[in-house]
Amino acid sequence: MKSDRLLALLLLLQSHGRLSATDLAARLEVSVRTVFRDVEALSAAGVPVYTERGRNGGIALVPGYRTDVTGLTADEARALFVLLADRTHADLGLGQAIGSALRKVMAALPESQRSAADLVSRRILVDSVRWRTGPVPPVDLGIMQEAVFTDRRLRLRYRRGEDGRVRSYTLDPYGLVDKAGVWYLVADHRGAPRMFRADRVLWARVTDEPVQRRKSVELADVWDELKRGIDEAPADVAVVVRVRHRILGWFLRLHQADLAGPPPSAASGESDAEEWVELELRFRVLGAARPLLAFGTDVEVLSPPQLRTELARVARDIAGLYDLD
Template sequence: MRAARLLSLVLLLQNRGRLTAEELAGELGVSVRTVYRDIESLSGAGIPVYGDAGHRGGYQLLDGYRTRLTGLHADEAESLFLAGLPGAAADLGLGEVLAAAQLKLTAALPAPLRDRSGRIRERFHLDALGWYREQDSPPGLAVLADAVWNQRRIRVRYHRWAAPQEVERELDPYGLVLKAGVWYLVAAVAGTQDAVRTYRVSQILRLEVDEGTGFERPAGFDLAAFWRDYLDGYDARRLRLQASVRIAPAMFSALPDRLDAALVRAVQASAGPPDAEGWVTVTVPLESVELAVPTLLSLGPEVEVLAPEELRRAVAGTAAAVLARYRPAGDGVRSSSAEASVASSASAASTAKP
C-alpha cells in the first residue's frame, strides 16, 4: 500500500510539476504529515525530489527526471473502462486503483501527448448524472461487484413494488449497469439461465455471497445488448394507461421541459389539429391512475383530461381537496362554490367533448 502511494506521489510530481504538501495530501487522500514522511523516504531512496519554501513553493522533481515504473497491474488495467466515471469507480471500490492507472498512463505518454491529455482534462468533463439526482451509492455495491467478477452465487432479500414486497432470491449475478446515476444488477435465478432479470441494487435489503458456489455465464451473453433490449421494452411494460388530454398551445410547446422524453414523443405523435381555441387533443401514455394524477396536475390549468372517466374524476377530486386545504378562514361559501364547480366537472367526464 505504501509502495503504491510513493509511486503515485512520484508520478504526480512528474506529470504536474511543482505541488505543495497540501495538494499532494489531497490527491493521495492522506495527511500532510504523511506527505512529509513520504518525501523523506523518496529522498533517502535516491529520488531527486526537492522542496522550495514560501507560499509559492512546493515539491518537485529534478528537471529531466522520469521514472520508468509505469507498468499497469491487472486491477489497474481492469479499472480503465471507468476512466470517465470516477464516481462509479469509487462506488465499485476502484477509485484509488483507477487514479493510479491514470497516473501511470499519463506518465508513459510522450511529452506532447501528455500535454494534450492535460488540456482535454482541463476543458472537458463528463457528468452522466441527471439534474436533481444524487449519485446512488448502495453500501453493498463493492461486495456485489466482487461477486459479479468472480462469478459467485448470491442470496438476497429484495424489496420490490409488487406484493409480497419483500422476497428471497438466489441469483447468479451476470453484471452491473449504471443508468442515470442508479445501479442495477442483471442476474439470473440460480440454475435457470433463461430467467434473466434486473434488480435495483439499492432495493437489496440483505446480501450474502456464497463463496463456495460458482456459476457459468451463458456463452455469448452480452450485457450491453441485454440492457438495450430491456430498455426497448421498458416503456411498453410501464405505460399501459392511455389518457386523452387537451393541451393549451403554450403548454404543448413547453412539454419537453415538463415531461420525460418517452411521454413527449407519444404526445407529439398523437397530436390532432388545433381546435377553435388552439388547444390540441393528444394521447398520453401513463403508468396508472394513481401515478398519472400528480403528473397531470403538475402541468396546471393548461391541460384538461377527457378520458378515461376514472382519471378525470381522480384529477378533479384531488384539485377539490387542494382547494379545501387552502380555503381561507371564513371563506366557506366561496370555497364551497369552487369545490362544487370542480365536482361538477368530474361528474361530466363522460359527456365532455374532445
C-alpha cells in the same frame, strides 16, 4: 505498490529517454535511493536499463528497446483522460484508484501528448447523472460488488417500479451495469434473467451459498437479452394528457422518453402560463402513469378512462389520509 512504481519507471524511461535519478524521484514521489533500487530490480527482471554518471548522465533504456504498454496516439490520450470526470468509478469506490492510475499514465506520456491530455481533463466534464433522478441508492453498491466478485448468492428487498410493492428475492448475480448514470444489478431469479435498479434496493445481504448461474452465460449476454426485451417491447398504453404551459419545461424533462411524438416547444415568451398543451404519452403498463399525480392540477389525464378512474381513486385515498376533520 512496488510493482506499480516499477511499471511507471519503465514507462517514463520509454517515453522520455534518459532521465536523471533526481527527476525520476520527483516524478515518482520517492527518494533517489529508491529509484536506484528500482533500477536494479528492473535489470534483475531482464529489462535492459543502465545508468551513466556525470553531468550529462542519467538512467536510460538500451536504444531500440520498447514495451507495448504505451504507444498511445494523441486522440487516445485525450479520450483516456475524460475518465477522470466519470462518476462510475466513484460509485464503485474506485475514484481514487482511477485518478492515481491516470496520473501515472500522464507521467509516462511524451510532453506533446501530456499537455493535450491535461487540457482535456480540465475542459471536458462528464456528468452521467440525470436531472432529478432522486436520492443516492440506499444500499451501498459495495454489497452487490461483493456478491458479484465472490460468486455468491444475494438476498435483497426490492421496491418494484411497476406497482411500488416491496418484494424479497434470492438472486444469482452476473454483474453490475451502469446505464446512463443508473446502476442495475443483472441476475438470474429462479433461473430466469432479471435486472434490478440499485436505487430501488431497500436491503441486501451476501449469503454463503455459491451462485447457481446458467453455464457458459456471461454478463454481456444477459444484458443484451434484457435490453432487447425492453427496446423491442411495444408501448401498449396510450395516454393523452393536457399540461399547463407554465410547467411544460419541467414536465418534458421528466417525461420526454414517454412522448409518442416530437416534443413541443417549452418556450413561454408568447404563451399564457395558464394555457393548456395537449400531449400523447406511451407507457408499457398503466401503473407506470401514476407519477403524473405528482403534478397536481397542472396535469390532467384525458384518456384512457380507466387511468382517470385509477388516479381519481388514488387521489381520494390521499385526501382521506390527510383529512383533519
